[in-house]
Amino acid sequence: MGRVQDKVVLITGAARGQGRAHALRLAEEGANVIAVDLCAQIDSVGYPLAVPEDLDETARQIEKLDRRVVTRTLDVRDPAALKAAVADGVAELGRLDAVVAQAGIAPIGAVGNAQAFLDAVTVNFNGIVHTVDAALPHLADGGSIVATGSVAALMPPSSTGSQDFGKLGYSFAKRTVASFVNDLAATLAPRRIRANAVHPTNTNTPMLNSDPMYREFRPDLDNPAREDVLEAFEVMTAMGLPYVEPTDVADAVLFLVSDESRFITGAQLRIDAGAIVKRRPQQPQF
Secondary structure (H helix, E strand, C coil): CCCCCCCEEEEECCCCHHHHHHHHHHHHCCCEEEEEECCCCCCCCCCCCCCHHHHHHHHHHHHHCCCCEEEEECCCCCHHHHHHHHHHHHHHHCCEEEEEECCCCCCCCCECCHHHHHHHHHHHHHHHHHHHHHHCCCEEEEEEEEEECCHHHHCCCCCCCCCEHHHHHHHHHHHHHHHHHHHHHHHHHHHCCEEEEEEECCECCCCCCCHHHHHHHCCCCCCCCHHHHHHHHHHHCCCCCCCECHHHHHHHHHHHHCHHHCCCCCCEEEECCCCCHHHCCCCCCC
C-alpha cells in the first residue's frame, strides 16, 4: 500500500516541471490523477510553455506506474472549464481527495507591459482560487489542498518603482497565495480539510532554465547562457545550491497530501535550501 493509495488528486500545471513531478510522485505512492494544463503560449511569457505532447507524456508515465489518469487541456483563468474538468474527472475516477494547485508562470522581463502584471496575477493567484472553487464541491472531508507559492512570497516585495511589471505581478500573486492559504485553512477546518502552501526556491524546471531568467540573474551579460548563471543562482540559497529539483518539492507535496499531515493546516512550507533564513529575519514570519 502506498502513502496515498487510491486517493484521487487534481493537479494543475501537470504537463511538465513541478506539476509533472508531483503527479508522478503521487502516482508512485498509489494515487490516481486528474491532470490539467494550458498547453499553449501566453504572449507575455518570454519562454516556451508546455505543449499538448507534454501532458500526454505525463499521462503515459502515470499509466506506466499502473495508475489511472484523466487529462484535460484548459486555462486555470477559466472557472467554467475547470469546473467541467473536475466534474469529468470525478465521474471517471469516482472521488476527489486532494488538490495540488501548481499552475504558474513567470512573465519577467516584460518591461513596461501591464498585461504581464495581470497575467501573473490571474494565473498564479486567480488560478488557484478557481481551482479550489472547482474542487470544493467534490472534495472529501479530511481532504488536502496544496498551493504552490514561492520564496518570493516570504521576501520583501519587488520595488514598485520597477518597470518589470511581470516580476511585480509574480511577487504580488505569490504573497497573496500565502495569505489566501492561511485564511482558507481556517475556513475549511470544520471539515478537516487542510490547506497548506509550499514555497520553493529556484527549481530546476523550464521556468528557471530560460532566457528571461538568465537575464534576470546576469544583467551584466548581453546573452547569458545556463553556464553563466549557475553561480549567480546560488545567491538564492544558504546551502550553496543553484536550485532544488522538482522531486524535492514533490516529496513535500506528497507529505501534505498524505494522511501523515492530517493535523497540519495553514502551513507555509519552505523548500528553499535556506533562502529565507539566509536573510536572517528577526522573527519567523510563518
